Amino acid sequence: SAVISQKPSRDICQRGTSLTIQCQVDSQVTMMFWYRQQPGQSLTLIATANQGSEATYESGFVIDKFPISRPNLTFSTLTVSNLSPEDSSIYLCSVATAYQETQYFGPGTRLLVL
Amino acid sequence: LAKTTQPISMDSYEGQEVNITCSHNNIATNDYITWYQQFPSQGPRFIIQGYKTKVTNEVASLFIPADRKSSTLSLPRVSLSDTAVYYCLVGDSVHYGGSQGNLIFGKGTKLSVKP
Numbered sequence: 102s103a104v105i106s107q108k109p110s111r112d113i114c115q116r117g118t119s120l121t122i123q124c125q126v127d128s129q130v131t132m133m134f135w136y137r138q139q140p141g142q143s144l145t146l147i148a149t150a151n152q153g154s155e156a157t158y159e160s161g162f163v164i165d166k167f168p169i170s171r172p173n174l175t176f177s178t179l180t181v182s183n184l185s186p187e188d189s190s191i192y193l194c195s196v197a198t199a200y201q202e203t204q205y206f207g208p209g210t211r212l213l214v215l
Numbered sequence: 216l217a218k219t220t221q222p223i224s225m226d227s228y229e230g231q232e233v234n235i236t237c238s239h240n241n242i243a244t245n246d247y248i249t250w251y252q253q254f255p256s257q258g259p260r261f262i263i264q265g266y267k268t269k270v271t272n273e274v275a276s277l278f279i280p281a282d283r284k285s286s287t288l289s290l291p292r293v294s295l296s297d298t299a300v301y302y303c304l305v306g307d308s309v310h311y312g313g314s315q316g317n318l319i320f321g322k323g324t325k326l327s328v329k330p
Contacts, residue, residue, distance in 0.1 A: 132310060134318065144259070144320040149312040159313055193258050197309045202247055202317065204309055206258025
């Protein structure tokens, strides 16, 4: 299984600012995904981070609000822009390899917007 | 993508076997069934995956009837550390991504294990 780290682990931000979250994997992976998990809720897929091309966003999520980069096969960033208190959530990245049908998740980034 | 239905919560005692059933009536031919476990303040962790019949690993068993319209995660002899939320996912391939793939989480089942 892949070992995944996320930075920062938590942050408190002011409304109107942005936060960039980093996801680093210890091996090359085919797929990388970003999820949001609001307090007490299930996980919601934000987008698939595609290496070398624009991310694929799920319904209800747009690039202007959640720009994503994936410069190589081991690293991705998610930026949450123009923060509002409604963005307070846990953001998780996950990965999948070419030969496995399972996802491995990072520890998450807990964001609080004041 | 097949929609899943699970009980919202379950209670058990240490040492008991726990069975959590997931309904997925419109599962497609190519869909896998995958279960994840999530502890508070952690990302979900893969438990087990199957396509049909029975799958067993070191932590759990997965029972899938012939019609595949449901599946049951079986946790043998649970301990306090098994208190967590358990998610059932049904989808074609994680490599398809998004709503076509194995990436849509339902509400999950909150399992509470008591001493």
